[in-house]
Amino acid sequence: MSATHHHRLAETEADVDGPPSPLVPHRLAIGIIARGEEAESIYRTILRATDRRLAVYLTAVDPDSEVGRLAVGLGATVVEPRDSAASRLELESALFAAGRIGGHAGLIFQLEGCPRIDYERTLASFEEDRFEVYAVPEVRSAFERQPHVVAAIPAYNAAETIGQVVREAADHADTVLVVDDGSADATAERAERAGALVVRHDRNRGYGGALETIFEVGQTLDADHLVTVDADGQHDPASIAILVAAQEASGAEVVIGSRFTDDSNTRMPRVRSLGLDVVNLLTNASLGRFRPHTWVRDTQSGLRSYTRDAVDSLATTADLGSGMGASTDIIYHAHQEGFDFEEVGTTIRYDVEHGSSQGALSHGAGLVRNILGFLERRHPLLALGLPGLFLAVLGVSFGLWSIGQLFVTPVSVISVFAAAAFVLAGTTMVLLAVFLHTINTHPSFRTTPDWDRSTSLQYREPPSEIASDSEVTTVDERP
Template sequence: MSEYTAEEGVYGQEHAKPAIGLIATRENDAELTLTILQAIRQGYDVLVTHGEAAEPEAVDLARMLDARIVQPDHANDDRESLVSTLTIAARTGGYPGLIYQAADSSAIDYARSEAELAEGTGFAVEAVPAGVVRQRPSIVVGIPAYNEAGSIAEVVRAASEYGDRVLVVDDGSRDDTALVASEAGANVIEHEYNRGYGGALKTLFQAAERQDAEHLVILDADNQHDPADIPRLVAAQREANAEIVIGSRFVDGAMSDVPRYRRLGLFVVNTLTNMSIGAFHPKKRISDTQSGFRAYNRRAIAGLAEDDAIGSKMNASTDILYHAHQRGYAIEEVGIRVRYDVENASSQDPFSHGYNLVNNIAATVQNTHPLISLGIPGLLCLLLGVSGTYWLVSNFLATGSPSFALTAFSALFWFGGFFACAAAVILHSLKIANRR
């Protein structure tokens, strides 16, 4: 039998099973006692806390049954605060997770509760009542977050109004992003280290696939996006039966005061991206290839969850479009509202971000269309090499002495053209072999 505060933990030991967290009240002593006995028979440790000014009788009963009593900092009957107290105690106590139960809940389905915890949707989950069938979520709102403790709570609360579940991936933050998001009502997945924007997206796709979500809507954690636009993206997706719907800053209905330097940079990146996927026709052109506000249907979620080609950095937005193009996904765009008067609106310098995007586009084009990206320039170089050689021979016959400049010019284009053509043929052959 032990008693401790949330900060003290449980002797620093490691436990194989998650803890069962219970909230004692003045009315639930009988239910609490029964739940403790059932949990102990199943091999679980039980953590009990309360929000009363004086300990209710249920706490004494729990203590007699060898449950671990978590003393709250102060009297507070707010359920979210009490769950947070239990979560901190379980985490510091060395448990792999927490299954918490509402004071008025029925018996716990331990197997299904552990299964939900194992899905990776956070450190703590609410217990699944025995005999209750939980429906899969229709709309999961996914939020990748890195050091966003100042804004994440507001984003989570607003998104909760428009989704069945809010899922935050804390990408190795150094602040309290995970704790704040959890207290705001989100399911939180924590990365031990920063994996980058693309890494956080990959985790969101995998979690949404495990939950069998019909729609995954991803938006930024810095409060730039308006969660009230979520229903519009989902409605457009259902109406058009599109795998991906992009919240665009540049189509009808958009309300976005994009700074001029960003608008210019986005124009270049959008143009290059559309050219690289062959979207030359205006109807196929994507107006905002770098928007982080997107809705994905079940087919897109499953495909992206398994695609290892999605990069870990900011260029993941472009990688996703290449994935969609290769698999023939339908893409729609909906005008959204975007704010630029928020703190930390962009975590990366726009020039380095643009440079990385262009490099990524160039590398992708080289791998997907080698005969065009390398073969055509290689042939042009060979033609210039032939022209240089003809000029060199003509000059030698006329003057009787070779020209060093013409020799270097011809050699440069001969060798450059040869290697470019050879690389194009090799990459094209590898591409065909991979398809087979």
């Protein structure tokens, strides 16, 4: 470190009362200078650091920018430098001061480009009398030897069960991620206490919204396998290892913990089983999978493992809805992308105390509406054109029959209007189907929307802004 840098640090340290705290790993902090860095690398550094219980300070970024707001949502603290045109040494000094004021035992400066940090070697590089070190980058082969497994749990008002689910999932995954979907209880706090990396929504965005965030964060974490598990305890977290092993062996981008395979031990209520049979049949029919050996037998299971390619694709798609129909939307998206499916038997419990509160009838009706909506969007000739043609033919036939009856008996005005209504409704549906089909298939209407799903977390409003005398501004605090 240069003499100039030492001098600047000495000046900053003189402004902070008290000696540095003892070096305790969980009280260390990471300092990131965000100027010119890729946003995804910044997010990855934040997530990997917070997963290890390290605080993160970020500077050279506008707190109200997309990067600043998402970084705050992921648990970082934004530090505003005194001068917007500050040099790197001045920015490091601002991070140094923030770490001292935050009471941390040491500060690790992230290198330019935000490479992966070798935390073991970095922590070993601290000397007894030093407060700051530069991060030691990780050797690529060191983290490619074993696949990185992330267990991801969408959670809403699951305070009673989330702690146990996180602890059990941690036995089978490298990282446990919980997305707290605007819970009104202590879901986030108990998940953090159990050891999970927690991302919070400031409002409830639904099951699909939670999955969107899971895929975005999973992409940032470079998950080789991302396994989704329900928060209510219905899924056995030991299934994580089974799904990952099946994925490694088959190479399928999506592996589903199925309730309908021969080796499944799930005992499902009869009404739910019949409803899922209908939904599975409609889903496979809408995908054109009519042969039984090509079927996805459990299209609604929330216990799934995704490869890195699948996560990358789902993190950037705009196809996922916000509700429970997102499970079907994922199946549709994976099918369209040409991903392979694999199913392994699993055990899902329906006798848990704090299971889903949504009724089977309303859930099933929502799924059927979702399937019909998919058909209308993607196969309008089938969903609208065919019924429309049937109505038009029926109206014309009824009209011709009515005309024939004029020579035999008087025809009521109602019959004439009914025939006309059928013809009009049918013709309208056929024309609409042709119009939608043209939009879906004509090259002039084909565009690749530039969706940036990373903005989905930008709606978190920072809960507090704390300014100190040293002009270090904190934009968020995680408990």
